[in-house]
Amino acid sequence: MKVLFWGTPAYALPSLEALLQAGHEMVGVVSQPDRRRGRGNDLIAAPIKARALELGLPVFTPERIRRELDSQANLAALGADLSVVVAFGQILPPEVLNQPPLGCWNAHGSLLPRWRGAAPIQWCLLEGDAETGVGIMAMDEGLDTGPVLIEQRLGVGLLDNAAQLAERLAQLSASLLVEAIDRIAAVGEGPAVDRLARLGVRQQPSEGMTYARLLAKHDAQIDWSAAALDVHRRVMGLFPQALTQRQGQRFKLLATEPLVHRLRDNLSPEARSLVDHWGGLQTGSPGTVLAVVEGVGAVISTGGCPLLLRQGQLEGKRAAGGTALLQQLNLKVGEQLGS
Secondary structure: OEEEEEEOOHHHHHHHHHHHHOOOEEEEEEOOOOEEEOOOOEEEOOHHHHHHHHOOOOEEOOOOOOOOHHHHHHHHOOOOOEEEEEOOOOOOOHHHHOOOOOOEEEEEOOOOOOOEEOOHHHHHHHOOOOEEEEEEEEOOOOOOOOOEEEEEEEEOOOOOOHHHHHHHHHHHHHHHHHHHHHHHHHHOOOOHHHHHHHHOOEOOOOOOOOEEOOOOHHHHEOOOOOOHHHHHHHHHHOOOOOEEEEOOEEEEEEEEEEOOHHHHHHOOHHHHHHHHHHOOOOOOOOOEEEEEEOOOEEEEOOOOOOEEEEEEEEOOOOOEEHHHHHHHHOOOOOOEOOO
């Protein structure tokens, strides 16, 4: 099968590798242009572009595929049987969607129609969803509105962060895409309506739709007056970007656990041992250090039950947890975070 692959971040790498290992011919790889990143503000290639170049694959980096007619023509000339899109980062116009005879297919990291849009993994965690999954969807002109060919569910743990969940979803996307392409190839060409009918796709229901908007910098700021579970979800959902202040310095929160009695069975052994003492207390103003637990972390007050801070990164320092974190911060009981 001749495949045109669209993807940008590392999340898409397992899918690219799986399709190659399955014996498909990659006629081209489309990725976002190089962007300036890091302290040196250097131009850096996206992970998918970098890997495609290592593999000797043709690479295309349109700035805005909707507006670039030459780019559209160049991609059409590749003669792909179908396009596969995994976290590309641009909306494809009808002129591109209609090019391959077997259609354009997207591996989307949610259970559609929940969390259409750009940040489904983060919003799944921010809203405390108990499960998520991957859907292989036939693309149309809408934003993640196409019918779903294959879908598989995945449980979400209380202590999962965005990077961990993304890794699991990326691997699941890769395996489902290989399965989906076999089905698509077996049905063959023809009018889109007929092909999709033969494939037995599921139309998305109108109810239950949510939109996963792109997250902004202000979303990462921790509000200590929120409930412990809400603070925890922000830390894990925005990993590794959740921010507070410590003595005027930026401090990233990387791992927390809400000390809430009803969540006890979902916590680590260390956190469970703290719930019995701290789980019902609301002592001190939000953001106050209530206790320093040797080898574990610090107990911080919130607008509800306290929160166990397990890992963090102070501005200019390396990420640390447990004893190393406590030594790095030298926290004192009564100290205030967030100022």
